Amino acid sequence: MPGLEDLYREIILDHYRNPRNRGELACPPARRAEGFNPLCGDEIVVYLVVDAEGRVSDVKIGGQGCSISQSSASMMSAAVKGRTLDEVRALNRAFKALMTIHESRLEGDEGDGSGTDTPVPDPAVDLGDLAALQGVVRFPVRIKCATLAWNTLTNGLEELAQPA
Amino acid sequence: MATLSPAPHLAPRLDVLDARRVRAEFPIFERCRHLPLIYLDSAASSQKPRAVIEAMAGYYETCHANVHRGVYGLAEEATGRYEQARAAVARFIGAPSAREVVFTKNATEALNLVAFSWGRANLRPGDVVVLTEMEHHANLVPWLMLAEQVGVELRYLGITDDGHLDLSGLDAALDGAKVVALTAMSNVLGTLNPVRRVADAAHVAGAVVVVDASQYVPHLPTDVSALGADFLAFTGHKMLGPTGIGVLWGREAVLESTPPFLGGGEMIRDVRLDGFTPNELPWKFEAGTPPIAEAVGLAAAVRVLEGIGMEMVRAHEIALTSYALRTLDARFGADLVVHGPRASAERGGVLSFSFKDLHPHDIAQVLDQSGICVRAGHHCAKPLLRRLGVSATSRASWYVYNDESDIDALAQGLVACSELFCL
Ligand SMILES: Cc1ncc(COP(=O)(O)O)c(C=O)c1O
Numbered sequence: 377m378p379g380l381e382d383l384y385r386e387i388i389l390d391h392y393r394n395p396r397n398r399g400e401l402a403c404p405p406a407r408r409a410e411g412f413n414p415l416c417g418d419e420i421v422v423y424l425v426v427d428a429e430g431r432v433s434d435v436k437i438g439g440q441g442c443s444i445s446q447s448s449a450s451m452m453s454a455a456v457k458g459r460t461l462d463e464v465r466a467l468n469r470a471f472k473a474l475m476t477i478h479e480s481r482l483e484g485d486e487g488d489g490s491g492t493d494t495p496v497p498d499p500a501v502d503l504g505d506l507a508a509l510q511g512v513v514r515f516p517v518r519i520k521c522a523t524l525a526w527n528t529l530t531n532g533l534e535e536l537a538q539p540a
Numbered sequence: 541m542a543t544l545s546p547a548p549h550l551a552p553r554l555d556v557l558d559a560r561r562v563r564a565e566f567p568i569f570e571r572c573r574h575l576p577l578i579y580l581d582s583a584a585s586s587q588k589p590r591a592v593i594e595a596m597a598g599y600y601e602t603c604h605a606n607v608h609r610g611v612y613g614l615a616e617e618a619t620g621r622y623e624q625a626r627a628a629v630a631r632f633i634g635a636p637s638a639r640e641v642v643f644t645k646n647a648t649e650a651l652n653l654v655a656f657s658w659g660r661a662n663l664r665p666g667d668v669v670v671l672t673e674m675e676h677h678a679n680l681v682p683w684l685m686l687a688e689q690v691g692v693e694l695r696y697l698g699i700t701d702d703g704h705l706d707l708s709g710l711d712a713a714l715d716g717a718k719v720v721a722l723t724a725m726s727n728v729l730g731t732l733n734p735v736r737r738v739a740d741a742a743h744v745a746g747a748v749v750v751v752d753a754s755q756y757v758p759h760l761p762t763d764v765s766a767l768g769a770d771f772l773a774f775t776g777h778k779m780l781g782p783t784g785i786g787v788l789w790g791r792e793a794v795l796e797s798t799p800p801f802l803g804g805g806e807m808i809r810d811v812r813l814d815g816f817t818p819n820e821l822p823w824k825f826e827a828g829t830p831p832i833a834e835a836v837g838l839a840a841a842v843r844v845l846e847g848i849g850m851e852m853v854r855a856h857e858i859a860l861t862s863y864a865l866r867t868l869d870a871r872f873g874a875d876l877v878v879h880g881p882r883a884s885a886e887r888g889g890v891l892s893f894s895f896k897d898l899h900p901h902d903i904a905q906v907l908d909q910s911g912i913c914v915r916a917g918h919h920c921a922k923p924l925l926r927r928l929g930v931s932a933t934s935r936a937s938w939y940v941y942n943d944e945s946d947i948d949a950l951a952q953g954l955v956a957c958s959e960l961f962c963l
Binding site for chain 1: 899905
C-alpha cells in the first residue's frame with residue numbers, strides 16, 4: 377500500500393495551508409470558470425485575465441475542497457501566472473501526462489506507449505512544484521481532485537478561444 | 541442441515557453483547573495486512589459472518605436448481621429453501637404473512653417498485669407526495685421522476701437544527717396527501733424518526749405510508765404493524781446478508797392493489813398473445829429467476845441476528861454511540877461537530893461529523909492508513925447535506941462486531957489527521 381507521504385508531500389501541504397492567489401477578480405476584464413467534482417463536492421473557481429499579448433497577467437482561485445484539489449489549484453495558479461497561453465497549454469498537457477501515465481501503469485499497462493493515445497511528458501516543460509502531485513496517481517480516487525483545477529482552467533481557456 | 545439451524549455460538553444471552561466473540565465469526569477480520577481492519581462503514585454495507593457465507597456456498601454445493609419450475613426433487617428443494625427464506629424474513633419483521641414479503645434486488649428497487657407500480661396506478665397529476673429533507677436518494681429520485689412523469693406534487697418535512705424531523709408543518713403537509721414516504725432512520729444523521737406518529741397522522745389524512753427501513757431493520761427490533769407502515773423497504777447487505785437482495789414488505793391489501801413492476805417469467809399465471817394474468821402475491825412482483833442463493837444467505841443473516849437478539853444489538857449500539865459521543869467530545873471539544881441528535885437513545889449507530897476545517901476526503905485517506913474505514917462524501921443525501929450547509933461529511937458507523945477499541949482507534953486516527961495538516 378502506498379504511504380501517505382507519497383500523497384501529502386510537504387510542498388502540497390504548504391500550498392494547502394497557504395494557498396497562493398486566493399480570491400476573486402472583477403469580471404470583466406477577468407474570465408470566470410467554475411469546476412465541480414460531483415463525487416466529493418469539491419468546487420473550484422478560476423478567475424483569469426489574459427492581456428493583449430496573450431499572457432496570463434492575473435489569476436485568482438476560489439472555491440473549496442480537499443487538500444489535493446486546493447493545493448493543486450494553488451500550484452496551478454502560481455505556475456500559469458505570467459505565462460503565455462501556449463505555455464499554459466503545454467503545462468496542462470504535461471500535468472495531465474503526469475496523471476495519466478501513472479494511471480495506466482497502475483492498471484498494469486506497462487507498454488511503451490506507442491500506438492496508444494497516452495500522453496507523453498514533454499521533457500522541455502518544467503512542472504516545478506506541480507511535480508509533487510505525482511504521488512496522487514497511486515490513489516486513483518484522488519486523481520479527479522488533482523485535475524479539477526486544470527480542467528476548470530482548460531474550460532475557461534476554451535471559452536476564451538471562442539469569438540466573443 | 542447446519543445452515544438452517546440458528547447459530548447458538550453467537551447467542552450467549554448475557555446482558556451485553558460480546559463484540560469480540562461476534563467478530564470472530566466474521567472471516568474478513570482475519571484479512572491480515574500489516575494492520576487490523578477497523579471497519580466503521582456498516583451503514584454503507586455490513587460485513588458477512590461465516591454462517592452467511594457458508595449457507596450460500598452450501599446451497600450452491602448441495603441443492604441449486606431454478607425455483608418454482610422443475611418437478612424434480614432438486615428443484616423442489618431449492619424452491620423450499622427460497623420460500624423458507626421468505627418465511628424467515630417475514631418472522632424477523634413481524635409480517636403477518638410471508639405473502640407480504642417480496643424479494644427485490646435491493647432497497648432501491650423496492651422503493652422504485654412502490655413509486656412506479658403503486659404510484660402510477662394510484663396517483664394522478666396534482667396528487668401530493670410528502671417526503672422528508674433527510675431522505676436517501678433512493679427514496680427521493682423515484683418520486684422526483686414520478687413528479688416529472690405523472691405531475692404529482694412533492695412536499696417536504698424539514699429538519700430542526702438538532703437533526704430531528706420538524707413535525708410543525710406535518711398537518712399542513714398532509715392536507716390532501718396520497719403518500720408519505722420517509723426514512724425510519726437517517727443514514728447521515730442517525731436520527732430515528734417517529735414513524736408511528738407520522739403514519740397515524742398520514743392514515744387519518746388518507747395517505748399510504750412508505751417506510752425506508754434500510755438503516756432500521758438491521759439495527760432495531762422491527763414490527764411492521766407497530767410501525768404503522770403500508771410499505772417497508774430494506775436491503776440485505778446492510779444486515780449481515782449478501783448483496784443482490786432486498787425486501788419490499790407491503791400490507792396484503794395494498795400489494796393486491798399494486799400492479800406488477802417488471803414483466804417476465806415467474807410473475808405471471810397465464811400469458812396469451814393478447815395479454816397476461818399476473819401471478820398471486822408475492823410472486824407477481826418477482827419477474828425472472830430471483831436471487832435464490834442470496835435469499836438463503838439473507839435467511840442465514842436473519843438467524844444470526846436473531847441468535848444475538850435484536851434488543852441486544854440495539855443496546856450494544858446505544859452503548860457504543862454514547863461512548864463515541866463522550867470520547868470525541870472529551871478529545872476534540874468544539875473542533876469536532878457531530879451532525880444529528882446528541883442523545884444516543886434518539887439515534888442509531890451512525891455518526892456524521894465535521895472535524896476542524898479538514899475535508900472528509902483527507903480524513904478518510906489518513907484514517908485508511910491506520911486500517912480505519914470511514915465514509916467521506918454526501919452519503920447519497922445531497923438535499924440533506926445542503927440543509928446542513930456542508931458539501932461532504934465524514935461518517936463512522938458501527939454494528940455487532942465493533943467495540944470501544946474501534947472508537948478509540950478512530951479518535952487516535954483523528955489526532956493523526958490533525959497533526960498531519962497542522963490545523
Ligand atoms: C436510508 C437508505 N435508503 C436506501 C439505501 C439504498 O440501499 P441499496 O443501495 O442497497 O438499495 C441506503 C443505503 O445506501 C440507505 O442508507
